[in-house]
Amino acid sequence: MRSSLSARSTNVALLLSLIIFTLIPFFGIVATALQPRGKAPSGFSIPLHPALGNFAEAWSQASILPLIGSSTLIVLGVVPVALLLSALAGFGLAQPGLPGGSFLGLLFVAGLTIPAEALISPLYYQVQAMGLLDSRWAIILPLIALYMPFGVFWMRTHFLSIPEELSEAARVDGASTFRTFVSIQLPLARSAISALLILFFLWTWNQFLLAIVLVNDPLKRTVAGALGAFQGQYGTDIVLLCAGALLIIAPSLIVFFIFQRQFVGALLQGSSK
């Protein structure tokens, strides 16, 4: 009886209204971005003569390409190292007989609840003392550290789920721990690592607080951080602001649509840890 036609159509109607609520802001900003420039748009009028030129204008004015390049550099600096350190430490923490293992485990877990805001002032002075303020390192180095609690915890959970007999068998064959790690454990950890990669990528690309505090030049920030300066620069020109914002979020949306299944999976899994 649950699959009756009326029940089915209620479901679809319910989901459709949720979908519309989620998408309306996007429609709004697309419609605005296509308005002719110069006149202040109001409401949600559908542009009759879409001004596609706005995007070209925003592309050069908001220096979208350098911004994406900067974010990419930061992602390349953070994600591989953070993945490597997480995998190594997660493996180490899953080893039997690790001295102080439960204390170390707790120490990392404790970091899960510390908000970045609680660290931001000392981080500023620390990065300043290192002479790294206003460089991408100011975002890269602290971010790697901030990801450790989650990454280590995530990888440790994975390695604990692998039966110990596997490593034992390899060891009997004379393989070193390192050899076992590289040729047996890492291939088995592929899905855990790729989910972590997606999360680290998203968190880095969308990082805002560290970017606006530690780096003054918007062109050296993450894409999200650059949005912080965006409003001040183009605040009066709403059409250009919308076009620029769309261009700036486009790359993450494209990556999301290509890997949507992996993204949804990673975000769902990631939250329940």
Add this chain to the structure above:
Amino acid sequence: MTAVTSPETSEAGAPGTRRPRARGRNRGLNWNALLWVLPALVAYAFFDLYPLTQTIRYSFYNWDGIGAATSAGFGNYVAVFTNPEQFASILHAFVLIFFFTVIPVGLGLVVAAIIRDQKAGPFATFTKTVLFLPQVLPLAAAGLIWTWIFSPNGMLNGFLRAVGLGSLAQDWLGGFHTALPAVGIIGSWVSLGFCTVLLLAGIGKIDGSLYEAVRLDGANRIQEFFAITLPGLRSEIIVASTVTTIAALSSFDVIYISTSGGPGYATTVPGLEIYRLTFVSQQVGSASALAVVLSILILAIVLPLQRLGKQS
């Protein structure tokens, strides 16, 4: 990068202590395993644990970030609860829990309970993808988009005028009474899809025969919801609440972009207040005390939630 090679070179001692199926104590201490943890631990200690100790230290000083610091005792902590602006930021964070957590989890539950068994297929995949969009977007972008929607000439007012409710049109983010709820709605928008998908996934795992059993006992849909759905979704509800509550208490991006805490300090939150105190008014001590209070608040809410989750 030496991290990769160091565990291998230190392997020498391990084989002698090997014994089959020996977890933990039988095998003796495995000091080599520490080397694997070391690189992560060093990074974590240097840019996470050390700054945390500094925040705690600063919180007992009056310091402008440049000159000499003077001892403040617990003065900065007293200020957190007596300074109207700082205290308001904490109250606002709790108001935001309603919008970031209660509304999305509540609505998500209703939707999940009505839909219950969603057929896998292209429509289900499409729904999931769309509902997840706000999760992928930078929060700053969500703030920017909604700022425009709420602006005097924005989409919301345009809609109100179009349906003849033009008298309700106003500057939503600029009004003292509307700004905080408006900012809250942005948070609801961000988490609603995530909570719904999470709860839908959970409800699909509940054994269908349980529903048939209570049906046979004559339960209506409301009773069914409280008897089967709610207990069955316990762990998903806890996960969704934990994630969104942390997001509410430590919110920063959306507020920084949409209102910067204004009008006045009507929408300021602890994160923004910490930023403002440190980098605008150079009161690093006060900012640090607020940071410590915020961290304790988050712990005080997350730990009991996690314990609830463990009991099931």
